[in-house]
Amino acid sequence: MNGKIALVTILTDDVPRLTEFYRDVLGFSVQTDLGGYVEFDSDGVRFSLCERATMAKATGDSSYDQTPQGHAFELAFPVDVPEAVDRVYEEIVDKGATPIQGPADMPWNQRTAFFADPDGNVHELFASL
Numbered sequence: 001m002n003g004k005i006a007l008v009t010i011l012t013d014d015v016p017r018l019t020e021f022y023r024d025v026l027g028f029s030v031q032t033d034l035g036g037y038v039e040f041d042s043d044g045v046r047f048s049l050c051e052r053a054t055m056a057k058a059t060g061d062s063s064y065d066q067t068p069q070g071h072a073f074e075l076a077f078p079v080d081v082p083e084a085v086d087r088v089y090e091e092i093v094d095k096g097a098t099p100i101q102g103p104a105d106m107p108w109n110q111r112t113a114f115f116a117d118p119d120g121n122v123h124e125l126f127a128s129l
Contacts, residue, residue, distance in 0.1 A: 007046040008075070011055060011064070012119050018049050021117050025095040026077070075123040082111035082127045089113040089125055105129060 028040035056064035100114035
């Protein structure tokens with residue numbers, strides 16, 4: 001196996017709502033919209049949303065029908081400079097992102113801020129110090 005990730009997919013019960021968030025709040029352009037599956041233009045790793053019901057049907061795995069609990073992943077969005085973390089965080093919160101933790105200098109030598117999407121998935125903005 002080649003140790004490389006080619007696609008990250010967020011599973012959801014509401015693809016239209018998350019599509020609006022990732023398009024209108026975070027600025028992704030929709031590349032493909034098949035209703036229950038949406039893929040965005042993204043440099044590097046492909047990025048998509050998919051209905052849990054679609055994955056349940058495709059895989060035959062009934063665990064997709066269970067209510068998700070806790071956090072299983074986090075997306076980290078880089079910005080150019082530490083000062084931009086503050087500005088971008090304020091912009092996306094003003095557009096509808098849920099604030100989790102405002103910008104702060106972290107012990108891992110990055111300025112970081114945490115926010116959530118409408119499904120409650122917590123993500124971060126970051127820049128190296």
